[in-house]
Amino acid sequence: MKLATWNVNSIRARTERVIPWLEANRPDVLCMQELKVEEDKFPFDQFRALGYETVVAAQKTYNGVAIASLKPMSDVRLGLSDGVEDPQARLISAVIEGVRIMSVYVPNGQAVGTDKFEYKMQWMDRLVRNLEAHYDRAEPLAICGDFNVAPEEKDVHDPVAWAQETLFHIDARKALEKIRSWGLVDLFRLHHWEAGFYSWWDYQMLSFPKGRGLRIDHIFATEPLARRCDGCWIDREARKGQKPSDHAPVLATFG
């Protein structure tokens, strides 16, 4: 099985990049984030033409997550289902070939000290409670998506400069570690130890050509699934060329 995740930064703006990428890479599953469109305007037909069925949790203008799959999906679940009134579409999951696959878009947090950063912290804590309440770390499960947090110094081009930002603040890193310590493995770090691999580069200041990025998109898996993972990588090529997303896809394969 080949699993991919990609923050597309508007599916309508990115359809001409995402569809050819799917055709070239043919993952069994693609988790997407930041659709920025209501469900009735999602381009289901173009995915279906390549053999993918897609389920979405969407809203107008902001956020929005989806899972496109070649294989049948069952028990589709939307949101954190914790009774909290929350209009933001940031989580969808489905069971595919016996694996619970989650597509998540963790809040960016805007700036440390703001209400949005507080919402980010609370959302990550709610995700931990969702895992504790509904899932079993002994079962195969993958959480894929834009976590908006880089785990370690080696995942950030300039850790000192980014320490005060929402994507690498110590509180955000601790919250990410709490999610991981529920019983998840960072699949990228199973296969690569080196610094300097990034999944996101700001559109501004020529960040991509200058190599100023962060590794904030992840595929986390429970132990029984991680044991089957024989590769995990970031497709930097997809960040190049005309009208790219500011994120690159992350992929993992399983035997």
Place this chain on the structure above:
DNA sequence: ATGGTTGCTTAGCAA
């Protein structure tokens, strides 16, 4: 250097 870029929606917000 308080800049710079992109997308949605239409001047301001979010990333």
